[in-house]
Amino acid sequence: MLKKFLPAEHVKSILNITPEQLKARGIKGIITDLDNTLVEWDRPYATPQLIKWFEEIKRNNIKVTIVSNNNEVRVKAFSDPLEIPFIFQARKPMTKAFNKALAQMGLKKEETVVIGDQLLTDVLGGNRSGFHTILVVPVAQTDGFVTKFNRFAERRIMNWFRKKGLLQWED
Numbered sequence: 570m571l572k573k574f575l576p577a578e579h580v581k582s583i584l585n586i587t588p589e590q591l592k593a594r595g596i597k598g599i600i601t602d603l604d605n606t607l608v609e610w611d612r613p614y615a616t617p618q619l620i621k622w623f624e625e626i627k628r629n630n631i632k633v634t635i636v637s638n639n640n641e642v643r644v645k646a647f648s649d650p651l652e653i654p655f656i657f658q659a660r661k662p663m664t665k666a667f668n669k670a671l672a673q674m675g676l677k678k679e680e681t682v683v684i685g686d687q688l689l690t691d692v693l694g695g696n697r698s699g700f701h702t703i704l705v706v707p708v709a710q711t712d713g714f715v716t717k718f719n720r721f722a723e724r725r726i727m728n729w730f731r732k733k734g735l736l737q738w739e740d
């Protein structure tokens with residue numbers, strides 16, 4: 570059913586998610602996508618604002634794992650300077666990498682959110698694994714090769730949700 574593609578929440582940018590909001594809900598961990606969620610898919614390193622956001626998250630004792638379908642070179646080069654654990658070639662929407670990240674952080678599903686920019690990988694995978702999912706607007710308007718195909722299906726699902734009033738981006 571299409572409901573599996575529906576995020577529990579949607580926000581404009583990951584930077585709009587505050588540690589206070591997360592802690593109020595008992596969240597202690599974040600599993601986040603990389604490309605077009607944290608930075609543009611073709612930007613190699615984190616922006617100053619994003620570095621500040623991660624510092625804020627860590628200061629509040631919220632753990633983070635980057636879970637990406639991209640390759641080791643890309644994910645490692647991005648994550649290592651931030652000292653954030655990562656899983657590459659995660660094969661989302663398969664559930665294995667989500668569960669691995671959870672085990673590594675030593676948290677429960679109820680204490681962890683999944684954040685990403687794609688319905689077909691991040692949201693579907695997170696929902697299937699039983700996490701609270703947060704969809705963000707893609708950082709860039711462009712996508713890598715594989716993602717272009719996913720976006721086509723995604724647009725159709727998004728339109729359906731919009732028509733049903735299940736999903737709308739606030740301005």
Ligand SMILES: [Mg+2]
Binds near residue numbers: 602687
């Ligand atoms: Mg992405």
